[in-house]
Amino acid sequence: MYKGGEGYWSWIFHRITGVGVALFLFIHVADTFIIGWGPGVYNAVTSLYRNPVFKIAEVILVAAVLYHALNGIRVILVDFWGEGVLKQRSIFWAEVVVFVILFVPTAILMLSRL
Amino acid sequence: MKVKLRIKRFNPQKDRKPYWQEFEVEAEKTDRVLDALHQIRWYQDGTLGFRRSCAHGICGSDAMLINGKNRLACKALFADLGDYVTVEPLRGLPVLKDLIVDMEPFFAAYRAVKPYLINNDQPPLKERLQSPEERARFDDTTKCILCAACTTSCPSFWVNRDYLGPAAIVNAHRFIFDSRDQAAEERLDILASRDGVWRCRTIFNCTDACPRGIQVTKAIEEVKRAIMYAKV
Ligand code: SF4
Numbered sequence: 584m585y586k587g588g589e590g591y592w593s594w595i596f597h598r599i600t601g602v603g604v605a606l607f608l609f610i611h612v613a614d615t616f617i618i619g620w621g622p623g624v625y626n627a628v629t630s631l632y633r634n635p636v637f638k639i640a641e642v643i644l645v646a647a648v649l650y651h652a653l654n655g656i657r658v659i660l661v662d663f664w665g666e667g668v669l670k671q672r673s674i675f676w677a678e679v680v681v682f683v684i685l686f687v688p689t690a691i692l693m694l695s696r697l
Numbered sequence: 698m699k700v701k702l703r704i705k706r707f708n709p710q711k712d713r714k715p716y717w718q719e720f721e722v723e724a725e726k727t728d729r730v731l732d733a734l735h736q737i738r739w740y741q742d743g744t745l746g747f748r749r750s751c752a753h754g755i756c757g758s759d760a761m762l763i764n765g766k767n768r769l770a771c772k773a774l775f776a777d778l779g780d781y782v783t784v785e786p787l788r789g790l791p792v793l794k795d796l797i798v799d800m801e802p803f804f805a806a807y808r809a810v811k812p813y814l815i816n817n818d819q820p821p822l823k824e825r826l827q828s829p830e831e832r833a834r835f836d837d838t839t840k841c842i843l844c845a846a847c848t849t850s851c852p853s854f855w856v857n858r859d860y861l862g863p864a865a866i867v868n869a870h871r872f873i874f875d876s877r878d879q880a881a882e883e884r885l886d887i888l889a890s891r892d893g894v895w896r897c898r899t900i901f902n903c904t905d906a907c908p909r910g911i912q913v914t915k916a917i918e919e920v921k922r923a924i925m926y927a928k929v
C-alpha cells in the first residue's frame with residue numbers, strides 16, 4: 584500500500600462512497616420498479632427495509648452521501664479556487680469536522696428509532 | 698547504529714518473480730539510504746542493482762519507493778526513517794533489475810509535450826527579455842530534475858500507463874506560461890487529449906513525493922484552467 588497523505592485517502596474514500604451510492608441507486612430504481620406488479624408485491628418487498636440490518640445500512644448510506652458531498656466541495660475548491668490547491672490539507676480536516684458535526688446527531692436520531 | 702534494509706529484488710534473467718531480501722548495515726542517523734545501498738553493493742552483495750549519479754539530489758537518478766513513499770535515496774535520512782527500512786523500485790515502470798526501472802516510457806511522455814522553447818520570430822541580437830513577474834509565473838516548474846517520483850506515485854498512472862503523468866505536465870507548464878514561448882496552444886492541445894491533464898484526480902501523491910518541493914498539483918490545475926478558459 585502506497586503511504587499517501589490526506590489527498591490520497593480523501594480520494595480513496597471518494598471512490599468507495601461514490602461506487603456505494605451508485606449501487607444503492609440501482610437497488611432503489613429496481614425496488615421502485617416493482618410497483619408495476621401492484622401494491623401488494625411492492626409493500627411485501629419494501630417491508631424488508633424495516634429490518635434492523637437495512638436500518639444500519641441506511642445510516643451507512645447517509646454517511647457515504649454526506650462524505651461524498653463534502654469532499655465534492657473540497658474537489659471543487661481545489662479545481663476552481665486558486666488557493667484551494669495549496670490548502671487542500673486544511674480543507675480536508677475542516678471537512679472531517681463538518682462531517683462529524685452533521686453525521687453524529689443524524690445517526691443517533693436514526694438509530695434511536697430502530 | 699545497525700539498520701536493516703528490506704529490499705525488493707528481481708533479475709529478469711534469473712528470477713521468475715520478485716523476492717524480498719534483508720541486509721544489515723552499520724549506519725549513522727545522518728546517513729542516507731543511498732549510503733546503505735553503497736555499503737551493500739561494495740561490501741556485501743555486488744549484484745545489487747540501483748542507479749545514482751550525483752548523490753546530492755540534483756540528477757534525479759535514484760528515486761525509489763522507500764518505506765512506502767517515493768523519495769530520492771540520496772535525500773532519505775535514517776533519522777527520519779528509523780532502523781528498519783523497506784526499499785522497492787518505482788511503480789508503474791518495467792523493472793530492469795532490482796531497483797532500476799526502465800525510464801523510457803517516462804521520457805517518451807516528457808518528449809511528447811515539446812519541453813523546449815518554441816519561438817519562430819527572428820532571434821534578437823541579445824537575450825530575449827522578460828520581466829521578473831513574467832519569469833516568476835513559471836519559476837516553480839523550472840526546478841524539475843525528471844526523477845519520476847511524481848509520475849510513479851500517481852494511482853491514475855498505475856492503472857493507465859498512457860497517461861502522460863505529472864512530470865510531463867510540470868515540464869509543459871514550464872513553457873506554456875513562459876512569455877518568450879509561442880507554442881502554448883500546441884501543448885495545451887496535447888494535454889487536453891484523453892491521456893492528458895483530465896486523468897488527474899487531484900490525489901496529491903505527486904506533490905507529496907516531489908523531492909524538489911514543486912507544487913505539482915497546482916501546476917496541473919493551472920494547465921487544466923488554461924485549457925478550460927482557453928487562456929494562458
Ligand atoms: S516534478 Fe518533482 S517528482 Fe516530478 S519528476 Fe520533477 S522533480 Fe521529480
Ligand code: FES
Nearest residue numbers: 752754756757771
Ligand atoms: S543520486 Fe542524483 S538525485 Fe540522488
